[in-house]
Amino acid sequence: MQVGFLLLDNFSLTCFSQALEVLSTANSIAAGSVRVHTFSVNDAEVTSDLAIPIRPSMPLTEVRLRGLDLMVVCGGLRTPRSLPKGVSALLHKLGALPITLGGLCNGAWHLGEAGLLDGYGCAIHPEQRTALAERVPRARVSLEPVVVDRDRYTAATPLGALQMMLKWLGQAQGAALSGAVVDTLDYDACRFRRRASLGNKPLCRATREVLKLMESNVEEPLELRQLAQCVGLSTRQIQRLFKEQLGTTPQKYYFEVRITEARRLLQHSGHRVVDVALACGFVSPSHFSRNYRALFGHPPSQERRQDGWNNSAV
Incomplete structure (x- = not known):
């Protein structure tokens, strides 16, 4: 299988590397399963x-x-919302070909601009959901972190991004290979352990939605x-639900979501500590390190x- 990544200026490196990790792991399990190609708008180096x-x-x-x-299409929060007409036209042509199209971070914006999301569900970074819904009214913009709708990922x-690429790999190469990649990366272990720690406590719809939002916005x-606004409640109501149903505060639970995701990235990738901290919402590396040590x-x-990574990249 042939996979291409169009890297736009200021693309999200963490999204790209997570998607790439799935493919490189697949190749380590079954050599030659996927060939990866990277492109840029002007064929030059992209930052x-x-x-x-x-x-x-x-x-x-x-x-x-x-x-x-x-x-x-790999975008990022600081990626310009406009593309050269030639590139946008090229993307539009892809819609007529038997090629699956995908977008990472705000990549869906450019697919929508090229008319490739009309009638499709899609995911985009939370900061651009409203703008995309207004710009491309025929697209169904979701709150989910990943959306697969026919041939749009x-x-x-x-x-x-990790989940999206696993879904595509399972569809393109079979459940056996995608399952082997999951076993190798153990990418959901932290989330499963966190959910298991909840035991059999009943969670109301609003609490489940808040948990999903936290896991989708690390x-x-x-x-x-x-x-609170996303689930139609007040902040005090959210705090009360967490205290009654989870025995903790929303802030503490959200912190655990982010710090355990950081641990997974450190264990299963070659990213530097500072990059992992940023990818998990910690602006200060020293604050991240201090809390990591405490936990x-x-x-x-x-x-x-x-999985063969070492600490030389720290």
């Missing part, structure tokens, strides 16, 4: 949101794109008032890396 430059592997031409099975967050944490008993720089 990510973490100021890390990536050089595209091949020119962006219609001939090159016709050989792809999946084309993913979109993800709003790094974890959503890189850019939502404020309590934003969570897990050691600093993030000493976290045990798995």
